[in-house]
Amino acid sequence: xxLSAFDVIGPVMIGPSSSHTAGAARIGLLARRxxxxxxxxxxxxxxxxxxxxxxxxxxxxxxxSGLLGHAPDDPALPAALDEAAAAGLALEFTEEDMGPDAHxxxxxxxxxxxxxPGLRVSASSLGGGVIEIHDIDGYATGLRGDxxxxxxxxxxxxxxxxxxxxxxxxxxVNIATLRTSRHGRGIDALxxxxxxxxxxxxxxxxxxxxxxxxxxxxxxxxx
Amino acid sequence: MxxxxxxxxxxxxxxxxxxxxxxxxSVAEIALRREAAQTGKDEASLLARMKDHYTVMREAVRGGLxxxxxxxxxxxxxxxxxxxxxxxxxxxxxxxALARTAAYGFAxxxxxxxxxxxVATPTAGSAGIVPACLMTLEDTRALxxxxxxxxxxxxxxxxxxxxxxxxxAGAQGGCQAEVGSASAMAAAAIVEAEGGTPAQACDxxxxxxxxxxxxxxxxxxxxxxxxxxxxNGMFAVHSFLAATMALAGTRCVVPLDDVVIAMRDIGRRxxxxxxxxxxxxxxxxxxxxxxxxxxxxxKPSAAKQQ
Numbered sequence: 001x002x003l004s005a006f007d008v009i010g011p012v013m014i015g016p017s018s019s020h021t022a023g024a025a026r027i028g029l030l031a032r033r034x035x036x037x038x039x040x041x042x043x044x045x046x047x048x049x050x051x052x053x054x055x056x057x058x059x060x061x062x063x064x065s066g067l068l069g070h071a072p073d074d075p076a077l078p079a080a081l082d083e084a085a086a087a088g089l090a091l092e093f094t095e096e097d098m099g100p101d102a103h104x105x106x107x108x109x110x111x112x113x114x115x116x117p118g119l120r121v122s123a124s125s126l127g128g129g130v131i132e133i134h135d136i137d138g139y140a141t142g143l144r145g146d147x148x149x150x151x152x153x154x155x156x157x158x159x160x161x162x163x164x165x166x167x168x169x170x171x172x173v174n175i176a177t178l179r180t181s182r183h184g185r186g187i188d189a190l191x192x193x194x195x196x197x198x199x200x201x202x203x204x205x206x207x208x209x210x211x212x213x214x215x216x217x218x219x220x221x222x223x
Numbered sequence: 224m225x226x227x228x229x230x231x232x233x234x235x236x237x238x239x240x241x242x243x244x245x246x247x248x249s250v251a252e253i254a255l256r257r258e259a260a261q262t263g264k265d266e267a268s269l270l271a272r273m274k275d276h277y278t279v280m281r282e283a284v285r286g287g288l289x290x291x292x293x294x295x296x297x298x299x300x301x302x303x304x305x306x307x308x309x310x311x312x313x314x315x316x317x318x319x320a321l322a323r324t325a326a327y328g329f330a331x332x333x334x335x336x337x338x339x340x341x342v343a344t345p346t347a348g349s350a351g352i353v354p355a356c357l358m359t360l361e362d363t364r365a366l367x368x369x370x371x372x373x374x375x376x377x378x379x380x381x382x383x384x385x386x387x388x389x390x391x392a393g394a395q396g397g398c399q400a401e402v403g404s405a406s407a408m409a410a411a412a413i414v415e416a417e418g419g420t421p422a423q424a425c426d427x428x429x430x431x432x433x434x435x436x437x438x439x440x441x442x443x444x445x446x447x448x449x450x451x452x453x454x455n456g457m458f459a460v461h462s463f464l465a466a467t468m469a470l471a472g473t474r475c476v477v478p479l480d481d482v483v484i485a486m487r488d489i490g491r492r493x494x495x496x497x498x499x500x501x502x503x504x505x506x507x508x509x510x511x512x513x514x515x516x517x518x519x520x521x522k523p524s525a526a527k528q529q
Contacts, residue, residue, distance in 0.1 A: 049499055
């Protein structure tokens with residue numbers, strides 16, 4: 001993996017653990033941005049070290065702080081459970097053994113909000129605050145959240161990527177990475193595109209009106 | 224990747240040293256130019272961002288030195304202030320810099336344990352070492368914030384060499400991956416801040432990392448406090464010793480790249496019980512068991528073997 005100098009010296013964060021606190025906060029924030037709304041209910045399923053030592057490391061509060069939209073260095077992090085209660089966010093924490101191949105710092109978030117489709121995200125905190133989203137709604141991804149990113153839920157129809165990349169070409173947005181995964185041929189698919197810089201609003205509007213696009217999220221780089 | 228120049232990238236210390244030699248510049252300069260090439264940002268803005276990180280580091284040291292109360296677990300708090308006071312006393316052992324360096328390392332980790340704001344360098348559990356070393360250079364060598372920002376690019380440059388081949392997470396590689404890496408980064412940063420060569424910086428990093436090999440991650444209760452707080456103070460001093468050896472012209476027989484491979488190998492063979500699971504070592508001593516890990520679901524948990 002290609003590290004930045006600021007992966008090594010950083011992130012700026014609330015303690016005590018870059019993997020268990022800052023990484024967890026970044027996972028929560030990315031999940032919230034994928035949901036596109038403040039969640040009303042969140043089920044957080046923890047594996048391995050996340051489950052075993054999570055409270056002492058404030059992993060629970062960090063995940064929820066991210067879900068509330070806070071950056072990993074926001075001093076509101078330690079009080080996130082109280083803030084969630086006040087905001088009417090219903091939380092359920094459970095443990096699950098995700099198997100020997102699962103990274104020790106893994107979590108699955110199942111989120112719902114009144115005005116947004118539900119979301120299920122599996123992620124791991126890899127150390128030093130670096131995270132990876134392995135799975136969004138059952139689609140395999142390798143999203144790290146460090147770049148501007150488009151996440152497209154769409155029908156698996158020919159021409160989708162050609163149209164999408166044509167729009168990006170028109171506004172001169174360079175594609176860094178692109179990955180499509182699908183539930184089956186001709187069924188539903190998810191495309192994740194990382195770009196060098198944000199996609200302008202008018203292009204986003206055009207993309208969101210593509211006929212086979214079910215849902216589109218535009219994510220800024222994570223703090 | 225339109226602006227990237229791939230010839231500035233490196234995945235080993237050997238390649239890093241070739242680049243330093245070819246361009247006639249320091250590890251810090253190569254790390255800075257690489258970052259600029261890969262992100263498309265100008266060097267001035269990257270240096271400014273690193274300077275902001277240094278400001279957070281200094282605030283963390285200051286904040287930690289002011290701590291008098293115990294952490295929520297009761298396992299730390301107040302020792303940074305004790306060391307700092309001892310350093311200011313009449314006759315501190317080996318002069319004031321030794322105790323002060325340790326105090327700075329303690330300070331960041333004490334603040335970290337109390338939900339303070341720190342810079343993970345490279346992780347939170349090892350966040351005291353690089354700041355402690357740079358703050359000591361401020362005290363003893365008049366290091367200013369601009370030079371500190373460059374020294375942080377030296378540290379990042381070495382961190383990138385390590386991170387390409389080995390993990391930083393204690394859960395994957397043990398404490399050697401966290402404190403060992405931080406110590407290697409700090410040692411190299413000290414060398415370049417002192418005007419040493421890139422080869423000396425890599426030797427200092429190799430010495431620092433080589434002499435942390437095998438160090439396990441067994442903190443009591445899973446809290447980032449015992450031994451982490453004292454370890455950050457002690458290994459800041461270790462970094463100064465590694466830098467001193469390299470500046471004196473001592474060469475590390477095992478080059479940094481090989482030490483990194485050894486660190487990764489040892490980390491892979493290290494039992495899970497000793498990798499941030501609170502399942503062995505200090506965590507399962509009679510003392511350690513008095514502070515059991517707190518699982519998120521709140522079920523009573525013996526510190527379990529994993």
